[in-house]
Amino acid sequence: MSELIWIFISALLVNNFTLSLFLGLCPFLGVTQRVQTAFRLGLANIFVMLITALASYALNTWVLVHAPYLRLISFIIVIASAVQFVEMAIKKLSPELFKALGIFLPLITTNCAILGLALFSTSKGYNFVEGIIYALGAGGGVTLALVLLAGIREETKVLNIPKIIQGTALNLIIAGIVSMAFMGFAGLFGGH
Amino acid sequence: MMQTEEQNTSQAMQELVKGIWKENPVFVAVLGMCPSLAVTNTAVNALAMGLATTFVLLFSSILVSLLRKTIPKQVRITSYIVIIATFVTVIDFTLAAFFPDIHKALGAFIALIVVNCLILGRQESFASKNNVRLSIMDAVGMSLGFTFALLCIGIVREVLGSGSLFGLSLFGPHFEPWIVMILPPGGFFVLGFLLLYFNWLTERRKKYH
Numbered sequence: 001m002s003e004l005i006w007i008f009i010s011a012l013l014v015n016n017f018t019l020s021l022f023l024g025l026c027p028f029l030g031v032t033q034r035v036q037t038a039f040r041l042g043l044a045n046i047f048v049m050l051i052t053a054l055a056s057y058a059l060n061t062w063v064l065v066h067a068p069y070l071r072l073i074s075f076i077i078v079i080a081s082a083v084q085f086v087e088m089a090i091k092k093l094s095p096e097l098f099k100a101l102g103i104f105l106p107l108i109t110t111n112c113a114i115l116g117l118a119l120f121s122t123s124k125g126y127n128f129v130e131g132i133i134y135a136l137g138a139g140g141g142v143t144l145a146l147v148l149l150a151g152i153r154e155e156t157k158v159l160n161i162p163k164i165i166q167g168t169a170l171n172l173i174i175a176g177i178v179s180m181a182f183m184g185f186a187g188l189f190g191g192h
Numbered sequence: 193m194m195q196t197e198e199q200n201t202s203q204a205m206q207e208l209v210k211g212i213w214k215e216n217p218v219f220v221a222v223l224g225m226c227p228s229l230a231v232t233n234t235a236v237n238a239l240a241m242g243l244a245t246t247f248v249l250l251f252s253s254i255l256v257s258l259l260r261k262t263i264p265k266q267v268r269i270t271s272y273i274v275i276i277a278t279f280v281t282v283i284d285f286t287l288a289a290f291f292p293d294i295h296k297a298l299g300a301f302i303a304l305i306v307v308n309c310l311i312l313g314r315q316e317s318f319a320s321k322n323n324v325r326l327s328i329m330d331a332v333g334m335s336l337g338f339t340f341a342l343l344c345i346g347i348v349r350e351v352l353g354s355g356s357l358f359g360l361s362l363f364g365p366h367f368e369p370w371i372v373m374i375l376p377p378g379g380f381f382v383l384g385f386l387l388l389y390f391n392w393l394t395e396r397r398k399k400y401h
Contacts, residue, residue, distance in 0.1 A: 020376045025225035026309055069285070072303055073277040080270055109273070112226040112307045119300045164395055168222050169387035176380030183375065 004133050007126075011137030014186055017113045018145035019179040024113030027104050028146060029171050037100045038150035042143025044086055044101070046136065048108055049117050051082040053135035056118035057128050064122075075118045076109075083109045113142055148178055204329045211333030217310045218341035218383075219390050224310035228342050229379035231301050235358050238346025240294045242339025244287065244302060246332075248279045249311050253319040253331035260320045272315040273306070280306045310338060348382050349373045 017023045024045070032038045055078040064071055087105050091098045098105065108114060117138050121131045152174050161170065217223045227245070232238040252275050256263075263271045284302050287295040295302065305311070314334055319327040350356060353373030355363045372378050 022226050022230040022376065022379065023304075025229065026223075029222065029225065069281055072281050072284070072306055073274060076273050076277050076306055077270070080273060106269075107309070109269070109307075112304045115307050116300060116304060119303055123300070164391040165388060167387075167391075169384050169391060172380050172384030172387065176377045176384060179380055180372070180377040183377065 004130065007130055008133050008137040008140075009188065011134050012141045012144070013182065014188055016141040016145060016182050016185075017116065017138050018142050019175070019182045021116065023116040024111050024142055026107060027111060028142075028149060028175070029168060031101065031104045032146055032150040032153055032171070034100075035147055035150045035154060037097075038146040039143065040097055041101055041104060042139070042146045044090065044105065045108065045111070045113065045142050046139030048079070048082050048086055048114055049135040049139040049142075050132065051085075052079055052114055052118050053121060053131045055082070056122055057126075057131050060122045071119075071122075075115060079114050079118070080109045113138065145178070149175060152178070204326060207326055207329040208333040208336075211330065211335070211337040212340060213337070215334075216337040216341060217334055218338060218345075219387060221310075221313075222387075223313055224308045224338060225383075226304060227301055227308060228338075228345060229376075229383060231298055232342055232346040232349055232379060232382075233353065233374040234350045235343060235346040237294075237297055238342040239339065240291075241298060241301065242335070242342045244283050244298075245305055245308060245311070245338055246335035247283050248276060248305050249314060249335050249338075250328065250331045251279045252276045252311060252315060253327045254324060256315045256319040257322060257324045257327035263320075268320065269312070269316070272312055272320075276311055276315070277306045310334065344386060345379070345382050348386070349378055353378060 011017070015021060018025065018028050027041055027045075031041050052075075056075060059074050059078065063074060083106065086108070087098075090101070090105065117135060121134050124134075126134055149171065153171065156170065156174075165173075211217065215221060218225075218228050224245075227241050231241045252272070255275050256272055259271075280303065283305070284295075287298075287302060314331060318330045322330070347357060350358075351362060352370045353375075355361060355367040355369045370378070373382065
């Protein structure tokens with residue numbers, strides 16, 4: 001049990017996908033104008049990650065033992081189909097969210113966090129339950145990072161910021177500071 | 193006839209040059225962020241990543257451009273991804289066989305070239321609409337720009353973070369390295385400040401012209 005909690009906390013905070021592994025930076029810099037949108041994109045991310053974790057476990061157990069060179073191709077096809085499915089679901093359930101997420105919804109396919117999750121959880125040799133917990137932690141971590149940055153960016157809108165700093169440069173510097181704060185979690189649980 | 197030939201050449205040159213500076217994938221378009229921050233803690237890693245991406249982008253562009261009339265519109269993205277994934281698998285296994293050290297240093301980020309938005313973006317916006325010759329020029333230009341950007345970040349991070357360049361010590365034993373530069377926050381800071389510098393350059397140029 002404690003092993004599972006450690007996997008979760010590690011993926012959520014210590015090895016946060018966005019802030020310490022640099023995975024999923026495009027939506028991190030692109031869709032973080034508003035907290036609400038960022039949070040919902042985070043949820044969509046978690047959902048796709050869960051499906052990917054299930055699928056990558058199945059592929060890894062039954063297919064890739066026979067053909068390891070198909071690893072990347074099979075993972076990416078599974079992810080692309082999962083994203084297609086989520087896209088259809090969101091379009092049906094909440095057209096306004098669909099509009100707010102725009103291009104970044106189909107771009108989850110090329111979000112490195114998702115493929116990274118599949119690659120890391122298979123290379124770490126996680127079993128089925130561990131894989132699911134890892135996906136939840138990683139997805140939660142991505143959501144946390146998205147919401148944090150969106151919160152700070154909402155605040156910066158009312159500030160008087162010199163024109164040359166505005167935009168991506170400012171976001172990156174804020175992200176650097178948040179990432180520095182997350183380094184503090186490295187000492188958690190005696191720094192394993 | 194001569195004139196069209198000349199026009200062709202100049203257009204090709206334009207496609208080549210635009211990627212390096214005016215439409216630099218990292219500094220201007222802000223694409224391919226993940227590898228440009230994750231593996232740029234030393235200049236050697238940055239260069240290796242740039243070259244691996246160059247290989248994948250070049251060959252994917254050639255293949256997509258050749259197949260641009262064959263691939264149905266509805267499944268184009270999936271087709272591009274499969275083509276890209278194939279070339280990434282090739283480079284992944286090649287590096288593992290011939291350069292195990294580099295392969296180990298770059299780790300999962302070689303496999304993650306598949307999801308580099310720069311590569312898919314070039315297939316969608318250029319290679320699928322242009323002939324092979326222009327697509328090659330575009331791919332080479334973009335790759336050069338990408339490698340250049342990665343090298344810039346890698347050099348700054350290695351010089352400040354470990355006091356060396358391409359593994360050679362620069363400042364002697366009394367230099368206290370800025371450890372933070374080779375850690376994740378350093379990546380964000382260096383790219384942030386480089387973008388700031390380029391913004392400043394652009395603003396200044398506007399002012400004087």
